[in-house]
Structure formats: structure tokens, C-alpha cells
Amino acid sequence: MVNESSSLTAGAPPGAAGRSDGESSSIGRTRRRQAWLLVLPMLAVLAAIAGWPLARTLWFSLSDAQLSDMASRQFVGLANYVGETGVLRDPEWWNAVGNTLQFALVSVALETVLGLGVALLLNHPSRLRTLLRAAVLVPWAIPTVVSAKMWTWMLHDQFGVINALLLSAGLIDHPLAFTADPDLAFPTILLVDVWKTTPFMALLILAALQMVPGDCYEAARVDGVPRWRVFFRVTLPLILPAVMVAMIFRALDALRVFDLIYVMTSNSSATKSMSIYVREQMIDFQQVGYGSASAILLVMIIALVVGCWLTFNRVRMEGK
Numbered sequence: 612m613v614n615e616s617s618s619l620t621a622g623a624p625p626g627a628a629g630r631s632d633g634e635s636s637s638i639g640r641t642r643r644r645q646a647w648l649l650v651l652p653m654l655a656v657l658a659a660i661a662g663w664p665l666a667r668t669l670w671f672s673l674s675d676a677q678l679s680d681m682a683s684r685q686f687v688g689l690a691n692y693v694g695e696t697g698v699l700r701d702p703e704w705w706n707a708v709g710n711t712l713q714f715a716l717v718s719v720a721l722e723t724v725l726g727l728g729v730a731l732l733l734n735h736p737s738r739l740r741t742l743l744r745a746a747v748l749v750p751w752a753i754p755t756v757v758s759a760k761m762w763t764w765m766l767h768d769q770f771g772v773i774n775a776l777l778l779s780a781g782l783i784d785h786p787l788a789f790t791a792d793p794d795l796a797f798p799t800i801l802l803v804d805v806w807k808t809t810p811f812m813a814l815l816i817l818a819a820l821q822m823v824p825g826d827c828y829e830a831a832r833v834d835g836v837p838r839w840r841v842f843f844r845v846t847l848p849l850i851l852p853a854v855m856v857a858m859i860f861r862a863l864d865a866l867r868v869f870d871l872i873y874v875m876t877s878n879s880s881a882t883k884s885m886s887i888y889v890r891e892q893m894i895d896f897q898q899v900g901y902g903s904a905s906a907i908l909l910v911m912i913i914a915l916v917v918g919c920w921l922t923f924n925r926v927r928m929e930g931k
Contacts, residue, residue, distance in 0.1 A: 671903035678897035691904035698905045706880060707888040714801065715865035719858055721805045726812025734820045751810040759874035762803045766790055793881035800872055800882055812857055819853030855924050859917065866913045885909045
């Protein structure tokens with residue numbers, strides 16, 4: 612019995628053996644109270660810079676506010692959402708939702724695969740590794756508006772260098788309007804986004820690769836395990852949590868994409884995202900109430916997608 616008691620208390624914190632249940636619960640309450648006091652300033656700042664604008668937008672979405680006359684707005688309830696002319700009855704809104712979800716799904720998938728490939732290349736020892744890492748980050752360092760305008764000029768059907776190269780190589784027989792043609796605009800924006808954001812994914816995945824213990828590779832090399840099997844059995848499982856985090860960060864950006872699409876194709880229906888739809892309603896049509904309702908729906912869709920992704924990731928991790 613003495614041995615059992617000593618073994619049970621051997622791994623306990625110093626002083627824990629002499630504490631009663633009441634003392635332990637009191638200490639726990641004190642620590643929780645201290646934790647909330649430390650977090651409270653951050654929550655207050657977050658409520659000021661995020662909670663108040665969101666609440667104000669929600670209030671505007673329940674009114675018929677117009678940009679030209681904000682003072683005379685009236686409460687209309689859920690009419691902006693489900694009314695005869697509400698957002699949820701507008702085919703253009705659902706077109707924007709479809710474009711955004713398709714953009715997020717395809718871009719994040721391509722950027723993850725390409726980022727993984729680039730990270731694996733940069734992870735190999737090389738004299739030029741530092742220079743290559745800096746060069747890969749150049750597209751990510753360029754502001755989105757600048758890179759979008761740059762690609763718009765390069766893809767122009769009259770004086771763009773891309774059309775000139777394709778014509779000289781005999782791949783096309785006439786200039787292509789990459790950003791004006793509805794059939795080409797969406798794939799073009801996807802490729803430009805992949806070009807710009809792949810370095811971001813590569814950087815995060817490279818950081819995860821640097822954390823993989825070298826002993827794992829050494830043991831696999833001694834056992835004569837093929838490289839492809841080492842990748843799928845050792846490397847990928849170890850970096851998968853970091854890849855998941857990178858994908859959720861990238862998905863958040865993709866779901867609220869605005870500047871890249873707006874600069875390259877403006878309000879084109881073929882590429883219109885949810886954010887562009889919100890801007891169009893609030894600024895172009897001056898319908899602040901209607902635009903606020905679409906903004907709230909945008910937030911809800913992003914929260915739903917992210918919540919489903921986090922739930923799936925948690926279930927997958929617990930299943931292991």
C-alpha cells in the first residue's frame with residue numbers, strides 16, 4: 612500500500628499531495644480568473660475593432676439605408692435577406708457565391724500542391740538555397756493591386772507581351788482577350804492568384820519541413836526505404852498539421868478575395884466574387900442596407916466553411 616501511494620504521488624507537482632480537493636478547486640478558480648484578466652484587454656480591443664463594425668453592419672442590413680441619405684433609414688426587418696428583392700432571391704448573388712467557392716477550392720488546392728513541391732526543392736541543401744528562397748518570395752512581396760495591374764498589361768490583347776509570345780510561337784492565330792473574354796477571365800485570374808500566393812504556401816510548408824527530425828530520414832536510409840515511401844509515410848504525416856493550418860489561412864483570403872478580381876475584371880459577372888458583389892451594391896447602387904445584408908451573408912458563409920473545415924480536421928486528428 613505504501614508503494615502504491617508513493618507511486619501515485621511520484622509524478623505529481625510539488626506540494627500537490629498535501630492539498631485537499633477544496634484547495635485544488637480554489638487554486639483552479641484563481642488561475643482561471645487570472646487568465647480571463649490577462650485576456651480581457653485583448654477581447655476589448657477585438658470587440659472595438661471588429662465587434663462594433665460587425666454589429667453596425669448587422670443593424671444596417673435590417674434597414675433600407677441609402678448612401679445618399681443615411682439619416683432617413685427605416686427598419687425593414689429581414690426584407691433585405693428574404694424579401695421579394697432580397698439578396699437570397701438574387702441570381703447574381705448566387706453566381707458570386709459559386710464563383711467565390713470555385714475560386715477558393717481550385718486556388719487553394721493548386722497552391723498547396725505547388726507550394727509543397729517548391730518547399731521540397733528549397734529544403735534540399737544547396738549553395739543557392741538562400742538566394743532561391745528570396746527569389747521565390749518576390750511574387751508574394753508585390754502588392755496585390757500592383758501585380759494585378761502588371762498582369763493586366765501583360766495579358767492585354769493589343770500590346771500585351773503574353774499575346775506577343777504566343778503569336779510568335781504559333782500557339783494562337785489571333786490575340787486573346789484574357790481578361791475580357793468570359794471563357795478565359797476566370798482561369799486567367801486563377802493562374803495569376805496561384806502565381807502570387809504559391810510562395811506563401813511554400814514558405815509555411817518549408818518551415819514545417821525544417822522541423823522534421825533528421826533521425827527519421829536517417830533511420831529510413833539505413834533500412835533502405837524508397838524515397839517516395841519516406842515522403843508518404845514519414846514526411847507528409849509529420850507536416851500535415853502545418854499544411855492544414857496554411858490551407859485554412861489561404862482559404863480565408865480566397866473566400867474574401869476582392870482586389871485581384873476587381874482590378875483585372877471589375878464587375879464582370881463571369882468573375883464576380885461575394886466581396887465585389889457587396890461593394891457593387893453599397894457603392895455603385897448606393898444601397899447600404901442591401902449591401903450590408905450581403906456582407907453579413909458573406910461573413911456567415913466564411914464562418915460556415917471555416918467551421919466545417921476545422922471540424923473535419925479535428926475529427927481526422929482524433930480518429931488517429
